[in-house]
Amino acid sequence: MNMQAVPLNWYLLLSAALFSLGIVGFLIRRNLITIFMSIELMLNGVNLSFVTFAHQWHMVKGQIFVFFVMVVAAAEAAVGLAIIIAVYRARATLAVDRIDLMKL
Amino acid sequence: MSIWWFVLWSLLKVLVVTVVLLMGVAYTVLLERKVVGRIQNRWGPSRVGPFGLLQPLVDGAKSFLKEDIIPTGVYKPLYLLAPILSLACALILISVVPFGNPDIALGGFHLFQISDVNIGLLVVLGVTSVGVYGIALAGWSSNNKYSLLGSLRSSAQLISYELALGLSLVGVVLRAGSLNLRVIVESQATHGLLSWNIFGGFQFIAFFVYLTAAYAETNRAPFDLPEAESELTAGYHTEYSSMKFAMFFMAEYANMINVGCVATLLFLGGWTSPFGDIFGLQQYPILAAILPLFWFVSKVFFFLFLYIWVRGTLPRFRYDQLMNFGWRWLLPVAILNIVGTSLWLALKQ
Amino acid sequence: MHLILFIIFAGLCLAGALNLLLQKHPINSALSLVVVMTSLAVLYLLLGAEFLAAAQIIVYAGAIMVLFTFVIMLLNAGREERTLGSRAAIAVGFPAVAVILAVIATVLVKAQGLGAASLSDGVTSTEDLSRVLFHExxxxxxxxxxxxxxxxxxxxxxxxxxxxxxxxxx
Structure with a gap:
């Protein structure tokens, strides 16, 4: 069994790929919830690079950054989904093209 | 030790433990039917085999041979995925549980634990929280209002009680100073009964909170609202038949066993004997290997019996009562327990 | 072993992320995102971040995504339709993102001095993590x-x- 090591560039490339896929999702999807999920995907991509750099420099603080990102993501999900529910109540749709007025 | 031997050995352990767990599930069902029968002053299953002992076999064959119906309105991929997810999450949990003294090894291979993980307790919590998907997806993909109501109730219930469940375990972690289940048990192994967390660790409030929250997590009486027959037909598994229903059923009982295992490990000293080692039995190698197993199994059995006893005794909560109880009582009590335990530990130093 | 695990779970990650984009129904997208998050948890384990792997499962897969699924079920969100706006976004968005990804990728591939990760590397214990978190x-x-x-x-x-x-x- 080879204990072959994986260069950290690969992890960073994966993280960049996830982040870009998140941007693509954010741009091309037209459902409010899916757009929100694309943002979560971008956050996850960034988290992976934080963990990778924490591994590279043997610093625990990189992991703590991820911890804080998770907290912010949780708060963001709670408030964001509440907003989505409120919008759905007012408009009865989740398509972003139809939710283009500033007031509810 | 070559890695392939390690993989082979782990696979063997997984196989044996899964088979034993599934047998345990089958006989828990029988135990429940027997005990509830006696509580309700009737016999329970008694026809197949001596004392009805072969009943689980027959039940299994029945659910296997029944017609497997997939209703036309369902969303098929998720409808098929949901029972598998439920059962998988219920079975994975046992992999971090040390069910005997894990120090005992045969030729370098540890016998009584599939894998010794540093974050064992977090793995338990994580797998439990992923288990919600099985129920949520089952209700949604069935395309049936009773299923959907049952699964919405259930997901809300699971999410609410998960908080109290997680927080009730913090006291134990504080005392042991580790998330490793083996270390947590070893921290309770010094003086037998007196050093168990529930007695010596003054965690009986946490124990009560954990047990209540766990009953709600496993959707068992008195918190079995998701499948309240009188209101919702059968809740999230209304549209499931044959083996797919059996998978939900097995998942429920496997989860009961898991709760029993975790409660045993965290509060009742796991595999340790309640008498410590006053009889000096540890010097016989075979007894030292088998006795911990015996203690562990009897403690888990105690929890299963308690489950059934509670089911036979308590009436079902109403939904608003359930939510009020979870958020207004269990959660604050769990937080108070954390504050109390950490104060006590800080003052003791 | 590390290489095999990395390839499997990085593949799962990318497949899940792509599936998130391609699925029409939000609930399928949500579930593919759960796949991405759980495979990321495995990658965190490979990088020695034990506690984060567990937190990733508990917080992301177990709480945030359950909330998403819950809202999708509650609002009974249906399939989304293609509109003029989405066609414009596809036409402009894909090339722009491809350029961004290409720039990042060239920088990363050329980057020197980055180490490698293997299974024998040390693991950051929960204790180290909490020491930094609760002191500094x-x-x-x-x-x-x-x-x-x-x-x-x-x-x-x-x-x-x-x-x-x-x-x-x-």
Missing amino acids: LLLPFEVTSVLILIAILGAVALARKGHGEQEAGK
Whole structure:
């Protein structure tokens, strides 16, 4: 069994790929919830690079950054989904093209 | 030790433990039917085999041979995925549980634990929280209002009680100073009964909170609202038949066993004997290997019996009562327990 | 072994992320995102971040994504339709993102001095993590708890039925 090591560039490339896929999702999807999920995907991509750099420099603080990102993501999900529910109540749709007025 | 031997050995352990767990599930069902029968002053299953002992076999064959119906309105991929997810999450949990003294090894291979993980307790919590998907997806993909109501109730219930469940375990972690289940048990192994967390660790409030929250997590009486027959037909598994229903059923009982295992490990000293080692039995190698197993199994059995006893005794909560109880009582009590335990530990130093 | 695990779970990650984009129904997208998050948890384990792997499963897969699924079920969100806006976004968005990815990728591939990860590397224990979190970064930690509190209040205020309806109900 080879204990072959994986260069950290690969992890960073994966993280960049996830982040870009998140941007693509954010741009091309037209459902409010899916757009929100694309943002979560971008956050996850960034988290992976934080963990990778924490591994590279043997610093625990990189992991703590991820911890804080998770907290912010949780708060963001709670408030964001509440907003989505409120919008759905007012408009009865989740398509972003139809939710283009500033007031509810 | 070559890695392939390690993989082979782990696979063997997984196989044996899964088979034993599934047998345990089958006989828990029988135990429940027997005990509830006696509580309700009737016999329970008694026809197949001596004392009805072969009943689980027959039940299994029945659910296997029944017609497997997939209703036309369902969303098929998720409808098929949901029972598998439920059962998988219920079975994975046992992999971090040390069910005997894990120090005992045969030729370098540890016998009584599939894998010794540093974050064992977090793995338990994580797998439990992923288990919600099985129920949520089952209700949604069935395309049936009773299923959907049952699964919405259930997901809300699971999410609410998960908080109290997680927080009730913090006291134990504080005392042991580790998330490793083996270390947590070893921290309770010094003086037998007196050093168990529930007695010596003054965690009986946490124990009560954990047990209540766990009953709600496993959707068992008195918190079995998701499948309240009188209101919702059968809740999230209304549209499931044959083996797919059996998978939900097995998942429920496997989860009961898991709760029993975790409660045993965290509060009742796991595999340790309640008498410590006053009889000096540890010097016989075979007894030292088998006795911990015996203690562990009897403690888990105690929890299963308690489950059934509670089911036979308590009436079902109403939904608003359930939510009020979870958020207004269990959660604050769990937080108070954390504050109390950490104060006590800080003052003791 | 590390290489095999990395390839499997990085593949799962990318497949899940692509599936998130391609699926029409939000619930399928949500489930593919769960796949991405659980495979990321495995990658965190490979990088020696034990506690984060567990937190990733508990917080992301177990709480945030359950909330998403819950809302999708509650609103019974259907398939989304293609509109003029989405066609424009595809036409402009894909090339722009491809350029961004290409730039990042060239920088990363050329980057020197980055190490490698293998299974024998040390693991960051939960104790180390909490020591830094509760000693050096105590203030930020407390601030995040205030943030969470505000988020709870905001979520309750937003998701509650409007005041007008409530008074009409009374």
